[in-house]
Amino acid sequence: MKRLIKFSILAVVVALSVATTFQPNSNKYFEITKNIEIFANLYKELNTYYVDDVDPGKLMRTGIDAMVESLDPFTNYISESDIEGYRFLTEGKYNGIGAMSKQMGDYVTVIELYEGQPADKAGLKVGDQILAVDGKDATGKTVEELNDIMRGFPGTVLKLKVRRPGTPNDMEIPLTRNEVDVPNVPHYDMVSEDVGYVALTTFTHDAGRNVAEAVKKLKDQNPNLKGVILDLRDNGGGLLNEAVNVCNVFIPRNELIVTTKGKVKNGINLFVPWVARLI
Numbered sequence: 001m002k003r004l005i006k007f008s009i010l011a012v013v014v015a016l017s018v019a020t021t022f023q024p025n026s027n028k029y030f031e032i033t034k035n036i037e038i039f040a041n042l043y044k045e046l047n048t049y050y051v052d053d054v055d056p057g058k059l060m061r062t063g064i065d066a067m068v069e070s071l072d073p074f075t076n077y078i079s080e081s082d083i084e085g086y087r088f089l090t091e092g093k094y095n096g097i098g099a100m101s102k103q104m105g106d107y108v109t110v111i112e113l114y115e116g117q118p119a120d121k122a123g124l125k126v127g128d129q130i131l132a133v134d135g136k137d138a139t140g141k142t143v144e145e146l147n148d149i150m151r152g153f154p155g156t157v158l159k160l161k162v163r164r165p166g167t168p169n170d171m172e173i174p175l176t177r178n179e180v181d182v183p184n185v186p187h188y189d190m191v192s193e194d195v196g197y198v199a200l201t202t203f204t205h206d207a208g209r210n211v212a213e214a215v216k217k218l219k220d221q222n223p224n225l226k227g228v229i230l231d232l233r234d235n236g237g238g239l240l241n242e243a244v245n246v247c248n249v250f251i252p253r254n255e256l257i258v259t260t261k262g263k264v265k266n267g268i269n270l271f272v273p274w275v276a277r278l279i
Contacts, residue, residue, distance in 0.1 A: 198231065
């Protein structure tokens with residue numbers, strides 16, 4: 001009888017120890033499960049009883065964006081439809097026509113062309129106003145709305161109707177989409193006898209190596225080189241390790257540049273444009 005009582009007490013102690021050990025995580029997972037259920041029920045109620053029809057996908061995206069926005073400026077949700085923007089930020093590549101545009105008045109206007117890319121090859125010019133895409137009116141459309149239409153799989157064709165300053169008639173220009181590879185160091189040169197200039201548009205793969213090569217070529221061609229202007233205007237940010245690689249071109253060895261800390265040691269580290277200006 002005593003053995004049984006002793007064993008029962010020991011079993012209770014072990015059970016309490018296990019419960020104590022796993023209680024924090026258990027409570028956390030319980031809270032997550034409970035709140036997901038609340039969210040799902042609210043989602044269904046809004047879809048069923050809200051006075052107007054709601055777009056379930058748009059409503060869910062609003063909820064996700066609000067959730068990550070409550071954390072910090074650097075935590076973002078990247079959906080499948082946004083993957084091209086993420087790919088451009090990390091690799092400098094995307095599937096599209098190879099042009100930069102800006103909304104001016106009622107129309108989106110081409111402000112830059114990437115040499116040798118589909119838009120350049122098709123004869124699109126800086127200043128062209130996009131009036132229609134594949135026969136659909138583009139009046140009042142934002143740059144983001146048109147980008148969603150114009151980006152697509154390589155080899156597919158789209159037709160742009162454009163208005164060109166100085167040309168009396170509107171033009172229709174067919175383009176074939178392709179993988180656009182945007183160089184992160186598009187230009188480097190000398191601005192004076194002893195000062196060089198290097199433009200860096202994004203901290204994508206090989207940004208550090210490309211900057212180093214540009215600086216080396218400037219030194220080889222100009223032995224009296226005393227300094228370099230590194231142009232980061234309109235830089236879209238990118239990979240943190242590439243920012244460090246760029247710093248390594250100019251900063252002596254064994255200098256601390258930046259540190260990161262997080263739960264996942266080998267996570268991909270990105271940074272936003274204003275951080276790039278601070279490095």
